[in-house]
Amino acid sequence: MFKHQNRREAIEIVNAFIELGYNVDVVYYNKKAFLPSRKYDVIFGLEPNFEKFARKNPKALKIYYATGSYWKYQNASIIDRVAEVNKRRRSSLRPARLVMSHQSAELADYIIQIGSTFTVYTYPPEIQQKIRLIRQSSFEFLDATLENKDYSSARRKFLWFGGKGAVLKGLDLLLEAFAKRPDLELYIAGAPEKDFINEYYNELYQTGNIHFLEWLDLRSTFAQDIARSCGFVILPSASEGMPGSVISMMRMGLVPIVSRQAAFDGIENFGVLIQNLTVSNVLAIVDEASRFDEDVLYKRAFMSQRFAKENFTLETFKSDLKAVLLQCFNSTQL
Structure with missing residues (x-):
């Protein structure tokens, strides 16, 4: 249940439908499954099974649950970014995280979207009116005391x-940027693809200020130590819904530095936006952040943590979901 916030959210989705008076059949989103012949009033979920079941139940209310940008936008973003890296480094990286073609958004009567105002604009104009935004959850056990943190050191450390x-x-952008700034430190928690690791082997393993941590267990003391050490969580992503990794670190007191694609509405009040996904722009942003006054960084960290705790909980997720479901039901005669 603690590997990803969507596992707990799946249970709350079922609970929300039950509390609204529905009987619920649950099917894994991408596995072949037997579909009973009974009539369904609502088909809710994501591709590919959402599309399959929606087509078999044309009279049902069809609610697409979208957790990322519009698939054509995401695929185009990935292809463009990989082509840019391959041209810049004369490499042959393969696109990763491409989404298979589907018509879920087109088939849906409504779209419940995890994301921001920007996420909505990644969809075609004729689809945008179907979209209703909700907030996602985060893990309540993620917390940190901010008062005893060394902000003079933390402002030079990024995760x-x-x-x-x-x-x-955007990991390629960060590796190339921080390789040029040995006075700043970058910690990497994640699992890049093998061809990416081979291409960036020197930056990942042989650059003194870049630390490749691989997998990070959020429940570990090590994760707490990393959060206490760093001042910022940075994600120059080309396509997102609402990155749970950023929200998790905000709960731990890190200030978000993210692209518009990975931002949430209101981030300008305490976070930092990366306007252009280039090495030079990333360099400029991290340089600016590293020079934050200690009091300024503390205040931003405090506001970041408070925003995450107030807006991204399992309770706010379920409350938003039920409210939007009721809107969909009330505007449709089932």
């Missing part, structure tokens, strides 16, 4: 915390 799709999530 990239991401899943698969290293180029999609």
Whole structure:
């Protein structure tokens, strides 16, 4: 239950439907499954099974649960970023995290979206009106005391915390930027693809200020130590819904430095936006952040932590979901 916040959210989705008076059949999203012949009032979920079941139940209310950008936007972003890296380094990296073609958004009557206002704009204009945003959850056990932190040291330390799709999530930009700034430290928690590791072997393993941690267990003392050491969590991603890794580190008191694609509405109040996904822009941003006054960094960390705790809980997720489901039900005669 603690490997990803979506595992607990899946249970709360079922609970929300039950509390609204529905009987629920649960099917894994991408595995072949027997579909009973009974009539369904609502089909809710994500691709590929959402599309399959929606087509078999054309009269049902179809609610697509979207956790990322529109798939065509994401695929184009990945292809463009990988092509950019391969041209810059004369490498042959393969695109990772490509989404298979599907028509879930087009088939849906409504789309419940994990993301931001920017995420909505990644969809075609004719689909955007279907979208209803909700907040995702985070783990309540993630917490940190901010008062005893060494902000003079922390402002020079940055954490990239991401899943698969290293180029999609901008790790190449960070490695090349921090290789030019030996006075700043970058910690990497994640599992880049093998071809990416081979291409960036020198930066990952032989650059003194870059520390490749691989997998980071959020429940470990080591994760707490890393959060206490770093001032920022940084994610220059080209496509996201709402990155749970960033929210998790915000709960631990790190200030988010993210691209617009990985940001949430209101981040400008305490975080830092990466406007352009280039090595030079990343360099400029980390240089600016590393020069934050200690009091300024503490205040941003405090606001970041408070925002995450107030907005991204299992309770806010379920509350948002039930409210939006009721809107969908009330506007449709089932």
